[in-house]
Amino acid sequence: MDFDLLTHELKKAFAQLDVTEKQEAAKAEKLQRKTERAARRKAARRKPVTVKTIQRPPATAMCKDCGKSTNPDPELYFLPVQCLHCQQLSEAIDLGIRSKSCTEFSSVSVVPGGAPGLGKRK
Known part of the structure; x- marks a missing residue:
């Protein structure tokens, strides 16, 4: 044991x-x-x-609509390139997505009470 x-x-x-x-x-x-x-x-x-190189747009590019040679925007180079004529045409067409003119406020009125739908707080 x-x-x-x-x-x-x-x-x-x-x-x-x-x-x-x-x-x-x-x-x-x-x-x-x-x-x-x-x-x-x-x-x-x-x-x-x-240093990471920034992608530069080409000096000239072709318009996506009519095919004319045009200069792309250096800041917004990732957008499709359009010539001035095609830009004006696209701005003139209203698709109902955005308003044609800027909405400006002439006056603002403050209504007493709470948030809309909540009623007046006491």
Whole structure:
């Protein structure tokens, strides 16, 4: 019986040693990965920063409607290119999507009470 107890105690002690050894190996591996990562970051900082080039519109482009050569807008180069004549024609056509003229307010009146539909607050 004493032999079984001794064997059991030895197994427990060696199991604890194995766990400690695995933990220390994991710590060493983590420290190595940390130093490698720091070295990569340091090397990445040394590289010159490349400036992203802005896409420039072509000097001349073809009108999408009539095909005439025209200059595109430098700020809104991603919009379809239209010549002045086609722009004026498209502005003259009212599709009902937007108003033809700008809506301006001549006066504003303030009504006492709460928000619309909520009634007067007391």
